[in-house]
Amino acid sequence: MDSGNKKIRFGAFIREISVKQNVVSFNDIILKTDVDQQGRPTVKATAKSRLRSLDIYRLLQPYIKVRFLEQVKAVMPLAIYLLLFQILVLHQEVSIPESIIMGLLAVIIGLMLFMEGLKRGLMPFGEVIGKTLPAKASLKLILLIVLLLGIGVTFAEPAIGALKTAGSIVLVEKAPYLYTLLNDWSTALVFAVGAGVGLAAVLGTIRLLYGWSLKPLIYCTLTPLIGLTWFMSLDPELSRILGLAWDCGAVTTGPVTVPLILALGIGIAATAGKGESPLAGFGIVTLASLFPIISVISLALFVASTTSPEAIIAAAQQAQQLTENSVNISWYNTSPWQEITAGFQAIVPLVAFLIIVLRVVLQDRLRHQGTIIYGIILCILGMIIFNIGLEHGLSRLGQDSGSLLPAAFISMSDMAASPFYSWSVGIFIALLFAWFLGFGATLAEPALNALGNTVQTLTNGAFEKKLLLYAVSIGVGCGIALGVAKIVFDLSLPWILISTYAFALILTRLSTEEFVNVAWDSAGVTTGPITVPLVLAMGLGLGNAVHAIEGFGVLALASIGPIISVLTTGLWIQWKIKRHHQIQPKKTANTQMETT
Amino acid sequence: MSGNNITVLTDASLITCIVQRGTADDIVKAAQEAGAQGATIHYGQGNGMQEVLGILNVAIDMEKEIINIVVADDQADRIYERMFLAGKLDTPGMGIMYMTKLEKAATYIPPEILERLL
Numbered sequence: 001m002d003s004g005n006k007k008i009r010f011g012a013f014i015r016e017i018s019v020k021q022n023v024v025s026f027n028d029i030i031l032k033t034d035v036d037q038q039g040r041p042t043v044k045a046t047a048k049s050r051l052r053s054l055d056i057y058r059l060l061q062p063y064i065k066v067r068f069l070e071q072v073k074a075v076m077p078l079a080i081y082l083l084l085f086q087i088l089v090l091h092q093e094v095s096i097p098e099s100i101i102m103g104l105l106a107v108i109i110g111l112m113l114f115m116e117g118l119k120r121g122l123m124p125f126g127e128v129i130g131k132t133l134p135a136k137a138s139l140k141l142i143l144l145i146v147l148l149l150g151i152g153v154t155f156a157e158p159a160i161g162a163l164k165t166a167g168s169i170v171l172v173e174k175a176p177y178l179y180t181l182l183n184d185w186s187t188a189l190v191f192a193v194g195a196g197v198g199l200a201a202v203l204g205t206i207r208l209l210y211g212w213s214l215k216p217l218i219y220c221t222l223t224p225l226i227g228l229t230w231f232m233s234l235d236p237e238l239s240r241i242l243g244l245a246w247d248c249g250a251v252t253t254g255p256v257t258v259p260l261i262l263a264l265g266i267g268i269a270a271t272a273g274k275g276e277s278p279l280a281g282f283g284i285v286t287l288a289s290l291f292p293i294i295s296v297i298s299l300a301l302f303v304a305s306t307t308s309p310e311a312i313i314a315a316a317q318q319a320q321q322l323t324e325n326s327v328n329i330s331w332y333n334t335s336p337w338q339e340i341t342a343g344f345q346a347i348v349p350l351v352a353f354l355i356i357v358l359r360v361v362l363q364d365r366l367r368h369q370g371t372i373i374y375g376i377i378l379c380i381l382g383m384i385i386f387n388i389g390l391e392h393g394l395s396r397l398g399q400d401s402g403s404l405l406p407a408a409f410i411s412m413s414d415m416a417a418s419p420f421y422s423w424s425v426g427i428f429i430a431l432l433f434a435w436f437l438g439f440g441a442t443l444a445e446p447a448l449n450a451l452g453n454t455v456q457t458l459t460n461g462a463f464e465k466k467l468l469l470y471a472v473s474i475g476v477g478c479g480i481a482l483g484v485a486k487i488v489f490d491l492s493l494p495w496i497l498i499s500t501y502a503f504a505l506i507l508t509r510l511s512t513e514e515f516v517n518v519a520w521d522s523a524g525v526t527t528g529p530i531t532v533p534l535v536l537a538m539g540l541g542l543g544n545a546v547h548a549i550e551g552f553g554v555l556a557l558a559s560i561g562p563i564i565s566v567l568t569t570g571l572w573i574q575w576k577i578k579r580h581h582q583i584q585p586k587k588t589a590n591t592q593m594e595t596t
Numbered sequence: 597m598s599g600n601n602i603t604v605l606t607d608a609s610l611i612t613c614i615v616q617r618g619t620a621d622d623i624v625k626a627a628q629e630a631g632a633q634g635a636t637i638h639y640g641q642g643n644g645m646q647e648v649l650g651i652l653n654v655a656i657d658m659e660k661e662i663i664n665i666v667v668a669d670d671q672a673d674r675i676y677e678r679m680f681l682a683g684k685l686d687t688p689g690m691g692i693m694y695m696t697k698l699e700k701a702a703t704y705i706p707p708e709i710l711e712r713l714l
Contacts (some may be wrong), residue, residue: 009670019664021673021677051649051688052635054687055687055688056652058684058687058690059649059652059655059656059687059688059689059690060652061654062616062618062619063654064657066618120654370651371651371653371654374630374654
């Protein structure tokens with residue numbers, strides 16, 4: 001392309017002035033292979049090259065940055081929304097306490113470490129076990145392992161720590177059974193939730209194996225559940241536990257439970273030749289959010305049969321006096337140590353169980369053991385940091401905004417100039433606040449995005465991803481607003497639950513299998529490790545501020561909201577398709593008439 | 597001569613650069629600033645430095661981006677260097693790049709340039 005007359009090639013000139021190049025033959029740096037006595041090639045081990053600190057920085061900087069920003073995106077919008085609301089609407093001069101900022105930072109770092117650890121350390125177990133277990137063990141043994149795994153993953157779920165934190169907010173005099181469940185029986189409570197998840201996983205796996213429809217399972221689970229709820233609502237003491245029991249369903253389905261249980265369930269079904277159905281992954285999540293409610297109610301009934309409210313109050317007061325009198329609380333109950341032991345308690349049993357299953361039942365080993373150990377350490381570390389942040393950051397923030405919220409419509413003693421608005425406007429603002437909190441938090445949930453993609457392919461584009469995202473988010477928003485209304489107006493939770501779930505049952509009866517699967521699962525997907533503690537603490541703070549008996553139940557209503565909204569949307573789409581098909585034949589009939 | 601007429605370009609080289617997912621954009625930008633016309637990016641999986649890096653290996657994404665750029669020989673070395681520096685390929689685990697001589701290439705050439713050259 002040169003037009004000639006040049007003495008020096010431009011390329012040669014550029015080469016002279018630019019980066020100096022050393023030329024080394026590739027042959028000189030490859031590993032030398034020798035042949036040993038049997039004639040097999042052997043590769044000499046290379047000396048580990050020393051990394052410069054610059055290299056380590058260059059490698060780690062993007063690795064950490066991506067994962068850190070991921071969690072910042074999940075936490076910060078909600079935190080900023082809550083703070084802005086306090087400043088702009090409630091005219092609070094919020095001097096953000098440093099402890100909340102540090103707490104939120106701890107939540108971000110903790111979640112970052114935990115999620116990475118989960119991917120590196122726990123998920124490989126789930127994948128290997130899910131793939132090889134069905135081939136090597138009998139169905140009974142498989143189901144037993146699934147059951148135990150359900151309990152294990154519940155203990156490892158980060159949001160479960162929120163329940164324990166919530167226990168410290170409940171007043172013993174107002175709801176003694178609730179208090180004792182969350183404090184004295186807290187391990188049993190988590191165990192009951194875990195047993196529920198385990199049973200749900202077993203049933204979900206059997207369902208996948210035999211290709212059962214989800215509808216009858218929902219009927220069979222919900223009917224006794226509604227019955228139990230009605231029974232509990234008759235006793236004023238017992239009815240105060242209902243909010244907690246129904247909230248537990250939402251707490252269980254988090255980032256540990258869903259992928260691990262699904263990996264196992266789908267793996268088993270795939271080996272049996274039933275995993276090909278596009279609906280394979282669904283259903284387990286639904287059952288895992290319904291069964292724990294039954295098990296927690298059963299636990300509550302058991303507790304109620306062994307102790308009386310008076311005894312609980314007396315014991316609690318005695319314990320309080322004891323802690324006030326004695327200064328030396330045992331060291332493992334003080335702040336950092338408590339979280340550290342909790343972190344180990346959450347992860348170590350699960351890992352031990354997974355290793356036992358792998359080594360004893362499958363007689364298999366995992367490759368890349370170094371990476372797995374690294375992942376497990378990250379999991380424990382992340383859990384500890386997250387729990388610390390949960391207590392000082394998320395729960396505090398939620399509780400603060402919950403307890404400030406009533407200042408919009410009633411006069412509060414410790415806040416001058418409250419109420420800020422007339423009663424009806426204030427209530428409206430409070431409900432709007434709750435609605436947008438649920439709407440925004442759900443729209444930002446990454447798990448929902450994934451569900452949206454699945455649904456779009458599943459329904460051949462009839463149920464658009466965007467439509468599902470908005471249907472679920474609006475459902476959660478309405479649910480949380482209803483929950484806030486329940487606390488403020490002291491509505492009867494059992495009746496709200498019974499009527500909404502009964503309505504959902506009718507809708508389920510009318511809908512097709514695909515939409516039933518999607519709708520009931522969407523409820524479990526939306527409640528992640530950030531939304532759960534925040535909403536739980538907000539409800540409790542609000543409950544205390546308006547002197548309600550207890551502030552649970554908001555999450556339960558946030559779960560039923562999307563079920564109803566998605567089912568309704570599904571019915572609407574079905575109706576649209578049907579009408580479309582009805583018009584089409586008529587048109588063809590008309591054209592036929594014209595031609596004849 | 598028939599109406600079908602194609603112009604073949606000679607003196608062209610192909611630069612291929614394999615880096616971690618998400619880093620290709622910066623490298624392509626550097627290449628374009630150094631005079632590259634366009635770039636193709638496709639995805640792949642792979643690793644190479646596991647033994648050397650040890651536990652730091654977790655920081656390296658197995659998912660890779662593969663950049664293909666066809667360049668004129670005169671600018672090839674300059675672009676090659678810019679891409680190497682932009683991708684920080686002197687860090688272990690960051691990736692690998694190579695350049696191959698192309699026998700021929702063909703694409704759209706603006707008619708006025710074609711007129712001038714032929």
